[in-house]
Amino acid sequence: MSYRKLFIASNALMLAAFVWAFAKDFAAPxxxxxxxxxxxxxxxxxxxxxxxxxxxxxxxxxxxxxxxxxxxxxxxxxxxxxxxxxxxxxxxxxxxxxxxxxxxxxxxxxxxxxxxxxxxxxxxxxxxxxxxxxxxxxxxxxxxxxxxxxxxxxxxxxxxxLKGASIQGSCVKCHGNFETLKGAEIAAQGKKVFNKHGCQGCHAINGVGGVISVDLGDIADKPFERIAGYNFKKVRIDGKELPNEHHDSHWNIQNWILAHLVNDPAAVTPNDPFAHYNAEPIPPSGMPDYTKEISRADADAVVAYLSGMTKEEVIPYRYHVPGPAPRQTALSGKDVYAKYGCQGCHGLDAKQGRRRFNAAGEGQKEYDEKMPEAEQFEQMNLGIEPTLPNLVGTYTHEELVKKIANGVPATEAKKWSPKGPMPMVYMPAWKDKISKSELDALATWLKSIAKKDDSGF
Ligand code: HEC
Ligand code: HEC
Ligand code: HEC
Ligand code: HEC
Ligand code: HEC
Structure with a gap:
């Protein structure tokens, strides 16, 4: 092709591009x-x-x-x-x-x-x-x-x-002590619910809290590709499957968090308890089923609170404005129990241990390897963490303090099915987290709620 022809052709192309750009702009949404x-x-x-x-x-x-x-x-x-x-x-x-x-x-x-x-x-x-x-x-x-x-x-x-209540997650990014900030009431409620139900017993936020599962201090940054692999068709929100319009964008971090609270997390993360796809059995999510304990409005509040948990977003120091500091008061033993999230595993007010998949629990049948898998699953699902009032009566104050301070290693768990997965959740050691005076108050309270019958059950 001669240069002249090339010149004409490129001009024509340029004109076409102009017309296209103009038309596109005119049709701009x-x-x-x-x-x-x-x-x-x-x-x-x-x-x-x-x-x-x-x-x-x-x-x-x-x-x-x-x-x-x-x-x-x-x-x-x-x-x-x-x-x-x-x-x-x-x-x-x-x-x-x-x-x-x-x-x-x-x-x-x-x-x-x-x-x-x-x-x-x-x-x-x-x-x-x-x-x-x-x-x-x-x-x-x-x-x-x-x-x-x-x-x-x-x-x-x-x-x-951020839709609806979740917008208050933004306040959390910039305002320390947002609990006292006007306009951040829903996020503040989310933090309250988080601590009340013992999420901090298993999850830290920025290093403060339990080590059983991930630190949620940057949960809002979790890349979609890390959750895309989960089968969200099993997840129900308000009893419904997530809508699939706007591509798959409903499977976003807000709905991922919500799904852990308005579903049994074992439906979100079922894993492989019978080692069908893996060399070793992997238990379903060790997270408790909160569907009966946390209302939908409170679940939304938790989503709002956690939506502000970002490390990726760079916000200059001068944009961080703490609200007034909350008042500090001395804690009772019961408050210590709640503060560190013991209820995440041992239940609200220590009334009932929560599910601990494949641990030896109460009311289980004898293990029998000929049981169909569905029945085995049911039995494994009956495994629980200790219901403390049934047990603490057998301890002296000092023994109890020591037990809580040192925890129980995961390897000491008693399994229901010897072939099933290791129970995922174990008793952490608290000695580096809880002060001696708080431990004493805690043990005193636990002794005070011990079942009077000292037989152990
Ligand atoms: C192309 C036009 C357009 C742009 C750009 C746009 N919006 Fe909107 N926005 C709309 C329309 C139309 C609605 C009402 C219908 C709807 O909610 O989809 C709306 C609704 C909203 C709502 C209410 C949503 C609700 O659920 O009630 C918010 C909040 C909002 N926009 C914020 C934003 C923000 C923040 C941006 C910039 C990042 C933005 N919009 C950019 C057109 C736009
Ligand atoms: C300081 C945080 C902040 C900034 C900055 C901000 N918004 Fe909002 N916006 C909010 C909050 C909080 C609400 C909900 C207020 C309420 O309903 O009480 C809201 C509500 C809205 C709504 C109404 C949603 C509805 O229910 O109909 C729209 C639309 C909206 N914002 C768009 C914008 C746009 C566009 C900008 C930028 C020009 C902007 N906002 C900047 C915090 C903010
Ligand atoms: C990007 C950071 C940023 C975000 C996000 C943000 N704020 Fe602020 N906010 C500030 C800064 C900075 C100031 C101080 C403004 C000043 O003093 O000039 C402020 C001031 C305020 C004040 C007035 C403080 C006072 O003591 O009088 C209130 C109330 C407030 N923010 C509420 C909110 C709420 C509610 C949200 C969420 C919807 C929010 N902020 C989101 C940075 C932020
Ligand atoms: C007994 C321990 C335990 C407690 C208590 C617990 N979780 Fe979890 N959580 C887990 C485990 C284990 C996982 C990982 C498996 C999964 O995704 O279900 C998890 C996962 C999550 C995830 C997804 C994290 C990610 O990176 O994808 C969120 C969000 C979450 N939990 C929120 C909460 C909230 C909110 C509470 C309190 C209402 C809570 N958790 C209480 C054990 C716990
Ligand atoms: C992440 C879950 C988890 C958290 C949080 C947790 N525990 Fe435990 N706890 C367990 C498990 C599991 C066991 C049983 C360990 C075993 O025997 O394998 C246990 C055992 C115990 C025991 C011994 C009971 C017995 O079997 O005699 C005491 C006492 C106890 N926990 C108190 C506490 C206190 C107090 C806290 C809060 C500071 C706490 N736990 C927090 C999971 C937890």
Whole structure:
């Protein structure tokens, strides 16, 4: 091909690219929203003009309406440089754009036209959009200009927009002591539920808490590919399978956490108790079934709280603002039990040990290798962690302190099925976590709730 022909051909290609880009831009999904916003705003101004008695003021309003109607269509972007955010949300949510709508208030009722809630409160006053952008609180994909793309409900976008209560996870990222912060009540409730039900007995958060399972201090950063392999079709949320629209994006970290609380986690992580696919049997999730203990609203609160657990997101030091410190008080033995999460394994107020798969428990049949697998599974599922009031009567105070301080190694567990998996959950050693005076208070309380019959059961 001659250079001349190449030149003509490349020009034609360039023109085609221009036309395509122009057409694509014209069909851009954000345009109809922005156009409608200007038209609705112009209508409001014209209505005001019609009601205005002063001719000069009416003319001004009409001129303003005309200008509004002719506003250029453009992508609007907030650059929140400190937080590394480039948020184009206001391209559609125009009522939240300080340049188009300086008062940030309007009377529209629907998204994306309406103004932001609580404009007069700390929520907006203390976090001006020009400095914080939108995604620092909402998550989502700041640069995207389609509805699904921006809201992050697309495959491979790892930080989907936080829905409903979960938005309060954002407060947790920046505000230490958020428990006392106005507007973070749901996240605060989540933390309370977390500690009340003993999650910290097995999970640490930033190093504080148990070592049975993962540290949840960065759970919000867990990559989707690490959960994609699980069969979420077995998971039910509000009794329903997760919807499969927007690709698989419903299988996101919020629903992953929720699934652990509104399902028996053994349905989420069934593993391989009979070694069908692995060399060694692997027990189902060692996490307790909380479906009867934690309400749906409290589960949502926990999801909100844990949604703020990120290490990936870099937030400058000056953006970390602790709320007022909570008051410290001396703890009773019962409080010590709750503080360290003993209830995660031994049950609320030590009333009932929780499930410990394939441990020797109460009411189990004798192991018989000829039992069908389904029945064996049932028997293994009856394994429990000790119900403490039944046992602590046989200990002296000192023995009890020592037992709690040293724990019981996993290898000492008594299995129900010798061929089944090792029980996953064991009694941790607490000596480096609980002070001597707290241990004493704890042992005194446990002795006080011991069953009076000292036979052991
Ligand atoms: C292309 C236009 C568009 C962009 C860009 C956009 N939104 Fe929206 N947004 C909408 C529309 C339309 C709705 C209402 C329908 C819906 O909820 O899907 C909405 C609804 C919302 C809601 C309410 C959701 C609910 O469940 O009630 C929030 C919050 C929101 N957007 C935040 C954002 C944030 C944050 C961004 C930027 C990361 C953003 N939007 C970018 C169009 C957009
Ligand atoms: C400081 C954190 C924060 C920032 C920054 C922020 N929001 Fe919000 N936003 C919230 C909270 C919290 C709510 C829920 C308030 C309520 O309903 O009480 C909310 C509510 C909303 C809603 C209404 C949702 C509904 O139920 O209809 C939309 C839409 C929205 N925000 C969009 C945005 C956009 C766009 C930006 C950026 C211009 C932004 N937000 C910036 C915290 C924030
Ligand atoms: C990116 C970090 C960041 C996020 C996310 C964030 N805040 Fe803030 N917040 C701040 C900073 C910084 C200030 C201090 C502003 C100032 O003093 O100028 C502040 C101030 C406040 C104040 C006023 C504090 C006071 O003592 O008067 C309240 C209330 C507040 N935030 C609540 C919230 C809530 C509720 C959320 C979640 C919806 C939230 N914040 C999310 C950084 C953040
Ligand atoms: C007896 C120990 C135990 C207790 C108590 C416990 N968990 Fe777990 N948890 C586990 C184990 C083991 C896993 C890993 C297997 C699985 O995913 O189910 C796990 C997994 C998780 C995961 C998924 C972690 C990841 O990286 O994917 C979340 C989220 C979680 N737990 C939250 C909680 C919450 C919230 C509570 C309290 C309401 C709690 N856990 C109480 C043992 C426990
Ligand atoms: C991660 C789960 C877990 C947590 C958290 C936990 N325990 Fe245990 N605990 C166990 C298991 C399992 C056993 C039985 C160990 C064995 O014999 O194999 C046990 C045994 C005990 C025993 C001995 C009972 C007996 O068999 O005579 C005492 C006492 C005890 N735990 C007290 C506590 C106290 C107090 C706490 C809180 C500081 C606590 N445990 C936290 C799992 C746990």
């Amino acid at each position: 954000w345009r109809p929203y922005q156009k409608k916003y200007y038209e609705m705003s112009a209508d409001v101004l014209e209505k005001k003009a019609a009601a205005e008695k002063d001719a000069k003021k009416a003319a001004d309003l009409r001129a303003e309406a005309k200008k509004m109607r002719r506003s250029p269509m453009e992508i609007k972007q907030i650059i929140a440089g400190d937080l590394g955010r480039f948020d184009r949300c206001v391209t559609c949510h125009v009522g939240m754009d300080e340049y188009t709508n300086p008062s940030l208030v309007n009377d529209f009722k629907e998204n994306p036209y309406k103004s932001h809630p609580k404009v007069d409160a700390a929520l907006v006053k203390a976090h001006p959009f020009t400095k914080f952008g939108c995604t620092s609180c909402h998550s989502g994909q700041g640069l995207a200009t389609t509805v699904e793309g921006a809201h992050g409900w697309v495959k491979h976008w790892e930080k989907p927009m």
